[in-house]
Every structure is written in structure tokens, then in C-alpha cells.
Amino acid sequence: MDFNDTPELASFRNEIREWLAANARTELPEGVKYGGEAIYAVAKEWYKKTAEAGYACLDWPKEYGGAGLTPLHKVVWAQEVANYAEPDSYFVIGIGNCGPAVTHFSDEKLKQRLLPRMASADDVWCQLFSEPSAGSDLAGLRTQAVQQDDGSWRINGQKIWTSGANHSDYGVVLCRTDTSVSKYKGLTMFILDMKQPGVTVKPIKQMDGNQHFNEVFFSDAEIPDAYRLGEVNQGWGAALLVLMNERMAITAVAPDGFDRFLEFVKSAEIAGQLLRDDPQVRDRLAHWYSQHAGVDASYMRMLTAVSKGGMPGAEGAVGKLIGGRMNQDIANFTLSLMGEAGAVHDAATAMEQAYFQDAALFSPGIRLAGGTDEIMRNIIAEQILGLPQEPRADKGVAFKDIPSGNG
């Protein structure tokens, strides 16, 4: 057991350390912050810069805008760039999910046209999967694609929870193409040009007041048949491949809010008592640290497996499950330490510029986005522990005959 780089990775680390020191900022420009609008332009600029230096999409082939390196190079990059403030993973959904879909299913001409521009963020991509009535039950989606006489497709319907749709040039969209077969067998995946009249993007105002996600409406939006990803009605398999690649995005573990809590406990004082001396605070700190560190060490085990040629398994669900809950629990616990004044959600008055009040309101979203806690538990139970699925009311039923609760 050791934590040493191989000689190849060590030399790569040295190389990018030097480059980052010369090119990356330790603080974002004045007025730019994560979650805000201004960061989009900063991210575009950063991606362009890394692409020009040959550090974009490190594990993609060179001819598609990558560097032809390994996933472990990507990990080293992520570790080093974490020392800077640059929004290095801002376009991760497009590059991590849509990129592999295009790589796997498009013809050579399209790949050469689309992928290098994706890598440099000249084009921004989004993933259009979830719908108002198809979240955890994704294969129940209803957006319809109908093929025209000229072979092209017209799509109608609505997607929801689409990150970055307002900035996107392209999307990867999953549509229903046959309602007379069971739900998994009538789906098809496409590339969609987002900048066309038939596509309308509407931001969703979240319960915390922010707007990270969008609704996307399709009204006779057009898709040429060359943009079809995979065979007609084979879209579920294609979508699973995309979602598996999401799991393969191994460069980081899910955020859990722990580091911020540790910093707070180290220095904060409430009503004259140092939090670090309070046995209850210390007990919670130890509990959360053991989970936080456990996820971190699990990630190291996974990287080791990958370096030996293995594949990441469903274990990523563990980090997601722990991290989501920890964010929320930490926020709630910390507010309770503040007493009555904890209710003040005003950055000028509240402790830590109201970070924990913010966290109490954004953390429910972390437990829902990218697969709910309950779906994560199903994944662990079924894919890792091999437990049987629950009986389902839609099994073997044609999609049009599945009960929807809408009468």
C-alpha cells in the first residue's frame, strides 16, 4: 500500500503544476461567484485556455480535442486544479455525459465536427432526460419524436431539471418513438440543436431562490436523422451507457459540506463558548469526519481498481448518498447551535455570511439531483447486493396502457 504516483503520473503532475501556477487564478475575478451568472463567461474562457494548452478532456483521443491520456491523468489534473479557483468542472455534464454519447454513436464526420468544439467549450451541451412525469422512473418519459417523410424527426413535449439549458448550443435528448411496446423498448436518443425556434428554455426558480435548472419545451423542434444516436427504439440502452459514463466521471467525490463545518468548528465561538470544546459538537464532528474520510478513502480504493484496469462500480452511489445527507444534517445542526438568532438569514448579520442558512435551503436539492437518495439505495441494493426488484405494475405492458394517474 502506498499513495505514490507512478513515474509517468509524477512527471505529468510536475508539468501541470508549473502550467497552473502560471495560468490559473487562486481567486475568481471581482463580483464573480459560483451559482451566479457571471461565472459562465469565466468558465468559457478557462476551458478555451486549457484546450489551447492541450489539457482539455485529457482522456479523449487527440483527434477529438482531447490529450489521449488516461482517466488517472484526469484525476491528477483534478487534484492539482483544486488548488485554484477556476471553474474547471463547469461544463462537466456536457463533456462527461454528452461527449461519450456522441463518441459512441455518431459517425466520424460528426465526431470531428462536434467533439473538439465541445472540449474547448466553444459549444456548450446539456442533457435532456428527466421530465415532469419521468424522474426516478426515467423510462416513463413522454416527449415524442415522430419521423417525417424526409427521414428527419419532429419532437414535441417537455423536459425538466436541465442544467445549463439556457447556455447550451446542443443537447442530447431521449424521446419516445413507439408507444405500442413496453416502455424500455420505445425510446430513441438524439442530438438536438438547442438554438432553433422549436426549443424554448424557461428557468426554474428553486425553493432557495436560485435558478440552476431549466424546463425545456419542444414545439415541432427539428432533428435531422444524422443526429440520431444509436438505432431507433434502442435509446434505453444508449441512455444507460451515458449514465454509466456519468459514473465513470471519476475525478471527484460528491460534495458533503464537511470542510466548511470543520473550519467553522475550529474557530467559531457562540455565547462565549468555543465550539471546539463542546462535547456534542465534537461528537458530531467525529461522526461526520469518519464518514467524509471513509468516502474519500473509498474513492482511493476505486482509483486503485481503475489503475489496475478495473471499472468503477455502482459504489459512487455511496458518496452521493452520504454527501447529500451530510450537507443537510450539518446545516441543521449548525443552525441549532446558533439558537434563536440562527433564524436570521441575512448575510450581513448571520454567522459565516449566512452560509449555513443557505445550506439549509439548498441541501434538499442535493439529495434529489442526479438520482434521489431512494434511487441510490435501490442501485446499491440491486446492483451491488443483488437483491430482487420490487414487483412492477408496468412490466410487459405497452407504454400507452401504463397507468399514469392522470385519468
Added chain:
Amino acid sequence: MNFDFSDDQKLIQSEARKLLNDKCPPELVRNIMEDEQQPYAEALWRQIGEMGWTATAIPEAYDGLGLGYLELCVIAEELGRAAAPVPFSSTVYLFAEAIKLYGSEAQKKNWLPRVASGELIGCLAAAEGFGNGEQEVEQDGAPPGLQANVSSGRLSGTKLGVADGDVANAAVVHAVGPEGEGLYLVDLAQSGVAREAVKSLDLARSYANLSFESAECELLGDAGTGKQMLADLRDRAAVLFAFEQVGGAEAALDMGVQYTNERFAFGRPVASFQAIKHKFADMFVSKELARSNAYYGAWALSSGAKELPLAAARARVSAIAAYDECSRENLQAHGGMGFTWEFDCHLHYRRAHLLALVIGSGYHWRQLLATRLLAAEI
């Protein structure tokens, strides 16, 4: 980076698992639980000695195998999985480690070969009463709780709830000497030692109260440094115990998965209900985190890293939580049958409780972990 055990270490582990599957089935654990005349499984203990498991991390100069802690970790995991009723942890993680770390050349020559061969059982006698001995570990000055004392080379005092104290040949005893707290080596086969076997929460593991009346003893390590030596010793043992706990947690999880797959209710396997599946998912998460933290502890222990105190506390806190959750919820998933004497759920439930208390409880270790984390530069 290579954060995994080697193929050789995995081979040792699979051989250990095979042997314990064969020689240490739940029936054996039950025999020890139900028979007061058998404090531990003697035949199994002999075999363990013959296999060289007790010699694993003892240097060749003292007739050991000269392997490292990583090899010991994988064996510990299998002993935990089998809930083996043997005095392995007391002898190997505590007694032998104390001598390896602090013993003089003569002491090592005297004691370690006998541990390596499996002929000697050792134990650590630290606790004297209820509580985690917080002051002993955390604060300066003489601990108000510590009564055992040594004067003119003779030990007097009482130790409560010593794991394997009734069957051990020798003990490392925490006591106050002329120059402050120290660790003392005591041969238990002498007239100055009285032992009273006491029932433990885990009936498959034996406990005793030990009384010393001017017993012969010899100083182990430097006089006056007993507090720090004990803390260091417990850190190292915490990593090894964590592997036992992870093995036990995994066994409990496997037991529950198998049972609920086979048992039907409402016309389908119990394991197909989400209420049960989600319970198992949570158990898996807890067990996986504990495993990864134990690996980190193994790395720190085997490489002599300065991170060991933090790594050990993190492994222990995580392992206590995982074995608790897995053993408790396995029993719950078995329904009423899980509460019977006949079913094996309580074997792990009892062991989980015992291992959560040896070398200090979860409450104590969480405080310790917080102290170390707040002091660390990470």
C-alpha cells in the same frame, strides 16, 4: 498509488477464510457460549498457532514469520467474520505488540517466541472501573482513577473486566510505579495473582477480574511513560480491531441478505421489499466506509506514518458504527426469529457490542478523534 492489499496478502486472507469456514462454524461459537467449562476454543487456538497466525507480525529474530501488519489485518478480518472464540486479539494486538514496542531485548526473547508458537496467551489489564479513563489518556498528572501500583518491584491492585484475563499466562498491566505511570509485565501463574472469571456480554469471549497482591512484575518500557504507551498501543490495536469489526459487519450483512432472499412474505421474497432493501443499502454503506477507513489505518500502521493517531481513531469510530448497524439491522430483518437463541443473529450482535467497548468505547474514541482532527493540519 496502490491503496489495496497485494495478491499475496489476499491469498493469506482466502486461506484464513477457508480454514475458519471449516473449523470455526457458528456451532463452534455456540459451544463456547453455552459451555462455561470452555472459555475459548482450544483446538481452534492450537490450529491458529500451527498456521502461524500468531507469528505473523513477530520478527524472525523472535521466531516469528516477519511479515507485516497488512498480513495481520487480513487475518483479523477473517477472525471477525467468523466471530472466532479465541484469545487472538488480547494475545497478538495487545500483549505481543506491547512487548514488540516497549520490551527490552531480553523481554522480547523471553516472550515473543512463545506468542509466535501459539503456546502463550497474553492480555492487557488496564481498566479498573467504569468509564473510559478519559483522564488517563487526555490529561496530565496522575490519573485519579488508577489505583494499581508498584512498589519495591511488587504489583498490587485490581483490574476489572480484563479480556482473556482468566485464561492468559501473562499480562501487561497499567499501574503507577515510583516514577509515575508505567506498563508492567506480570506472569499470571504466581501466588500473588487471583482471578475471577466473569460473564461477558459476548459469551464466546472470556473475561475476568484480576487481583494482584504483591505480585512479581517487571517494568516494560520507560518508567513514567505508561499513559502515552497505553495510548499508542490502543491506536495500533484499534486498526486491527477495526478489521475484525469490518469482517463481522460484512458477515451480518451477508446473513441478512441470504435470509431475506429465501424467506417469503405476502407472496414474494422479503428481500424484494424496499423497506428491507434500503436497510441493507444503508448497512452496505456503513460497512464500506468502515472498510475504507480501516484500509487507511492499515496503511498508516504498516508504513509507520505520522498520520497513525488520526487514522486509527477514524478507523475505530467508523468500525464501531458499521458493526453496530449491520449486526443490529440484520437481527431486525430476521424478524422474531432473530430474537431467538437458536438463530445466529445474536452472535454478531454480542460481538459487535464487545468490540465496541474493548480499548475504549465509541463515545471516548469520537472525542479522541475530534481532538486529533482539530489539532491536525489537513
